[in-house]
Amino acid sequence: MTTSPHRTPRSRAPRIGLLGSYGGYNIGDEAVLQCVLGCLRGHRPRAHLVVFSRDAEHTRAHQSMADEVVPWEGVPQRQVTDVLSGLDLLVLGGGGILYDGEARRYLKLVRAAQLRGVRTFAYAVGAGPLHEGDDREAVRTVLAAMDEVVVRDQESRLVLEEVGVERDLVVTADPALLLPPEPFTAEMMRQEGVPADARLVGMSVREPGRAAEKLDEGDYHALLADVADFLVRRLDAHVVFMPMERHDVRHAHAVLSRMTAPDRGRILHSAYTPGQVLGLMSHLDLVVGMRLHFLIFAAVSGLPVLPLPYAGKVFDFARRLGAPALVGVAREQVGLLLAEVDRLWDEFPQRRVDLGARVRALRELAGETCARCGTLLDAMDREDDDRVLVDTPDIPGGAPDRPADASVRSAGAGPGRPDGAGSPADPAEPGSSTTRLGSPADPVGADSAPVGDTPVSAPHGLHLLRPAHGPGPGSGPGPGTGPGAAPDPEPGAGVVPDPGDGAVRSGGAGQEA
Numbered sequence: 001m002t003t004s005p006h007r008t009p010r011s012r013a014p015r016i017g018l019l020g021s022y023g024g025y026n027i028g029d030e031a032v033l034q035c036v037l038g039c040l041r042g043h044r045p046r047a048h049l050v051v052f053s054r055d056a057e058h059t060r061a062h063q064s065m066a067d068e069v070v071p072w073e074g075v076p077q078r079q080v081t082d083v084l085s086g087l088d089l090l091v092l093g094g095g096g097i098l099y100d101g102e103a104r105r106y107l108k109l110v111r112a113a114q115l116r117g118v119r120t121f122a123y124a125v126g127a128g129p130l131h132e133g134d135d136r137e138a139v140r141t142v143l144a145a146m147d148e149v150v151v152r153d154q155e156s157r158l159v160l161e162e163v164g165v166e167r168d169l170v171v172t173a174d175p176a177l178l179l180p181p182e183p184f185t186a187e188m189m190r191q192e193g194v195p196a197d198a199r200l201v202g203m204s205v206r207e208p209g210r211a212a213e214k215l216d217e218g219d220y221h222a223l224l225a226d227v228a229d230f231l232v233r234r235l236d237a238h239v240v241f242m243p244m245e246r247h248d249v250r251h252a253h254a255v256l257s258r259m260t261a262p263d264r265g266r267i268l269h270s271a272y273t274p275g276q277v278l279g280l281m282s283h284l285d286l287v288v289g290m291r292l293h294f295l296i297f298a299a300v301s302g303l304p305v306l307p308l309p310y311a312g313k314v315f316d317f318a319r320r321l322g323a324p325a326l327v328g329v330a331r332e333q334v335g336l337l338l339a340e341v342d343r344l345w346d347e348f349p350q351r352r353v354d355l356g357a358r359v360r361a362l363r364e365l366a367g368e369t370c371a372r373c374g375t376l377l378d379a380m381d382r383e384d385d386d387r388v389l390v391d392t393p394d395i396p397g398g399a400p401d402r403p404a405d406a407s408v409r410s411a412g413a414g415p416g417r418p419d420g421a422g423s424p425a426d427p428a429e430p431g432s433s434t435t436r437l438g439s440p441a442d443p444v445g446a447d448s449a450p451v452g453d454t455p456v457s458a459p460h461g462l463h464l465l466r467p468a469h470g471p472g473p474g475s476g477p478g479p480g481t482g483p484g485a486a487p488d489p490e491p492g493a494g495v496v497p498d499p500g501d502g503a504v505r506s507g508g509a510g511q512e513a
Contacts, residue, residue: 013046014088014377017118019072019109020095021102023055024062026245028176028293031274032095035175036123037065039370040091043377050083052109062273072109084113088380089121091373094152094175096126096292096313098160103127103135107142114145121376124152124175124369126313128159136163143167147376150369153320155312170372173320173365176296184272184279193266194283199237202281202298203228204244204289205251209310221251223334224308225258227288230338232264235345237285241267242277244291286345292317299323299359304348306341321358322351 018036021029033051040049048067053059056071063069070083084090090113097106110120122143130136143149143165150170151157157169189196208220228239239259241252252267259265272280281287281301288306289295292313298305299321307318318324324340 013048014044014380015048015050015086016040016044017050017052017084017087017090017113018066019052019090019106020093021054021097022051022059022063023053024058025054026293027274027277028244028291028296029095030062031176031179031293031297032093032174033059033063034065034274035178035366036091036094037063038178038180039175039373041065042370043374050087052080052083080109081112081116084109084118085116087113087118089119089377091121091123092146093123093125094369095124098125098127098130098135098139098156100129100132100135103130104138107138110146111138111142114142119376119380120146121373122146122149122151123373124150124172124366125156126152126174127156127163128312130159130163140164148372150372153313153316155316159312170368171365172369173362174292174296174317175366175369176293177300177359177363177366178370179278179297179300180275181278181282182273182275184276184283188270188272188276188280189283192268192270194240195238196283199235200284201228201231201235201237201239202284202287202289202294202303203239203241203252203255204248204287204291204294205241205255205308206244206248206290206310207251209290217254221254222258223337224255225260226334227337227341228255228265229260230341231286231288232259232261234342235286237264239265240280240284241265242280242289242294243268244294248291286348288341290314299355300363302352302356302359304344304351304355306344308337320362322354 018033018040020033020036022033024030037049037051040047049065050068050070051059051063051066052070052072054071054073056069059066059069068083070080072080090110092106092110097103114120127139130139139160140163143160144167148170149160149165149167150172151160152172152174154171157171160169186196194200203224205224208217231237231239241256243249243252249267249269256262256265256267268280278297278301281297281303284298284301284303286304286306287294287298288308289298290308290310292311295305295307295314295317305321305323307314307323309315309318324344
């Protein structure tokens, strides 16, 4: 066998899969998917992008950058694993998908990909709560074998460390911080019955969750109605309820029905693209809300934000913004909550520069996740090219598009890369194992149970809402930080965010490198 120094780099476009809570169930997840697709398309314009979706028809209709959409729930295992086998890379996330009852289901597909020699990358995932044994074991085992694990916040890093994940963990920020805006027009405002010339406050409400789990639901709705009425009186405002998934509509109606000024509230009912409500945010003056991505959209738009906590991810985001966040939501706390709203409004002119600087720092971190994924793709290409030079006979017709053995894709991909930037390990020596986890007792059960074992019905009437970067504070038309990036808020702001808000690498449980 001879080698030729003139072999050209691999010409075949890579096949990249994306796995997350995709399919129109939640506006934030759809925003994340759009941003991750934009990142991958920016790094590899010719790549074949495959989305594994919970509602394939919805994804085909709303995500134009996807080349192929594959259903993975309620379908035969072989149908999914055949697609996994043809991938070069499987991207898990982003978004909050590693939690009790769901983590094992997503990681079953990741494990199946790893056993077939496919490289795997966790893209700014969220984790927690994780208390169930099967989910914890799946997380420990599968994440250990991934090429790189990037989480979106410190809360997720702490959860994974507590579970026992012992490998490098990189903390960046949520991909939706780079969501591009689309116009939300005056005609859309008119059709929703939202006055165009009034002061507007956006509200996001959802089921109480852990923030109010001991509250009677009626008391919980009454509490939020008190907040909405206060905003009407204090700011002479109209309140726009913005459902982020279909179940939010019921809670918005319940809050509206308990307001003393229900004529000043409107609930959005039409369906919108994810970018159109980055457009709607440009019409708002202040936001109060529970959903994480609602708060992200508002912050990127330069608005004063009051988070209503229901999960650790909201506390973490509030901390990184420097925004006020109550420890819990309880009926007797209504006075404290109203005082926070009042102070937020009065102090925001002095805080907007600081908010702009913090949001810019978070958007840079969101861009770092994209850059790390691109670094892994570059390393995969170099490894393929090196193998062509070493292993391919110099025959007419040149090098084949790809090696026949799937092990080529996984050679050298090891857990816990300590050497930075997401680069995979050096190529394995000839004869090395093609899988990173050789245990026959697979805790994820990738080869024993159907991949799609929990059919989920498709939602109806989902409103795909996205906040816009409007003319409000901190929303100037500055340059983006990556594919599909939104404008930078408040150009020229000079306040440096907290030191803890940078990318953090964890060199094992409880250690920060």
